Amino acid sequence: MKLTATSAALILGLSTTVALAEGNLNIYNWGEYTSPELIDKFSKTYNIHVTQTDFDSNDTALAKVRQGSSGFDVVVPSQSFIPTYIQEGLLAETNPGQMENAKNLEERWRDPAFDPGRKYSVPWLWYTSGVSVNTSVFNGDINTWKVILDPPAELKGKINIVPEMNDIMFAAIKFEGGTWCTSDKALLTKVRDRLLEAKKSWLSIDYSGTLKMASGDVSASLDWSGSALKRRTQNHSIAYGLPKEGFTYGSDNVVVLKDAPNLENAKLFQNFIMAPENAALNSTFAKYGAAIIGAEKYYSDDMKGAPELTIPDDMKSKGELLTLCDPKITQLYSRIWQDVQK
Numbered sequence: 394m395k396l397t398a399t400s401a402a403l404i405l406g407l408s409t410t411v412a413l414a415e416g417n418l419n420i421y422n423w424g425e426y427t428s429p430e431l432i433d434k435f436s437k438t439y440n441i442h443v444t445q446t447d448f449d450s451n452d453t454a455l456a457k458v459r460q461g462s463s464g465f466d467v468v469v470p471s472q473s474f475i476p477t478y479i480q481e482g483l484l485a486e487t488n489p490g491q492m493e494n495a496k497n498l499e500e501r502w503r504d505p506a507f508d509p510g511r512k513y514s515v516p517w518l519w520y521t522s523g524v525s526v527n528t529s530v531f532n533g534d535i536n537t538w539k540v541i542l543d544p545p546a547e548l549k550g551k552i553n554i555v556p557e558m559n560d561i562m563f564a565a566i567k568f569e570g571g572t573w574c575t576s577d578k579a580l581l582t583k584v585r586d587r588l589l590e591a592k593k594s595w596l597s598i599d600y601s602g603t604l605k606m607a608s609g610d611v612s613a614s615l616d617w618s619g620s621a622l623k624r625r626t627q628n629h630s631i632a633y634g635l636p637k638e639g640f641t642y643g644s645d646n647v648v649v650l651k652d653a654p655n656l657e658n659a660k661l662f663q664n665f666i667m668a669p670e671n672a673a674l675n676s677t678f679a680k681y682g683a684a685i686i687g688a689e690k691y692y693s694d695d696m697k698g699a700p701e702l703t704i705p706d707d708m709k710s711k712g713e714l715l716t717l718c719d720p721k722i723t724q725l726y727s728r729i730w731q732d733v734q735k
Contacts (some may be wrong), residue, residue: 428678475687494667514682551612553602619681
């Protein structure tokens with residue numbers, strides 16, 4: 394049965410659990426971040442052909458979308474970038490906060506500051522940023538940015554840094570005793586000097602560097618919780634630390650582009666991934682936590698009780714939801730980051 398866009402919209406308003414759609418859906422997402430089982434289930438449920446295209450950073454995705462006529466329906470940016478998408482009028486107001494499965498959203502993700510009322514976005518997976526360490530190489534304190542910014546001899550030349558400017562700048566600013574989005578020139582000079590000195594001990598600045606943790610080619614990395622858990626399942630010497638100086642947490646989120654060719658199918662997808670069993674498929678594949686109530690009972694055994702997916706009570710006050718700074722401050726940070734990458 395083929396539906397018109399109007400009739401599909403009416404059915405979506407009544408119930409999005411009935412398999413009465415067909416057509417296409419084009420997803421633009423981070424690489425190795427989408428469960429094939431999830432996509433297969435969605436495709437069979439709604440008779441929708443799904444095409445996936447990968448991006449490697451938030452900046453890459455935003456630049457592509459800004460060009461217009463991308464052909465993508467949904468994109469999965471981090472929460473810190475969503476206000477920019479909204480302000481630039483790049484998104485369709487799909488109101489996922491009012492969809493059938495929105496009742497499953499965890500309380501802390503229900504009305505986020507980056508998308509009040511969930512008018513545009515649905516959480517994909519949530520994460521923290523910290524450090525992964527091979528404890529067979531270094532068995533000291535791993536709950537500190539010192540591991541990568543003032544590393545012990547055991548780790549020098551064996552450190553990877555994921556090339557996300559905001560993550561590394563946050564780490565260095567916190568390590569130097571500053572606050573995120575500071576414009577204090579004296580402190581930022583210390584941050585730059587710290588990073589340039591630390592770089593001498595780094596092996597690589599590379600997303601794929603985290604993959605080398607399992608083999609032992611890399612012994613420490615600025616990392617994210619799900620990535621760290623995945624490495625530990627491959628090498629039980631890998632441990633994940635949340636720095637006591639301060640760490641970030643956040644989520645990647647499914648948004649629908651204003652010029653989406655398949656708007657109604659994109660809405661179906663937003664609602665679909667808020668069902669606990671569907672959210673768990675993504676979590677089990679990527680090893681990141683779902684922001685959905687009840688998803689945990691569908692997790693794979695290696696995820697249940699995983700320390701990487703839990704923020705200890707005594708560390709919760711150290712976590713900050715990562716935001717984008719004022720453009721002028723971001724330019725300051727960009728100059729420092731460019732010096733580090735030279």
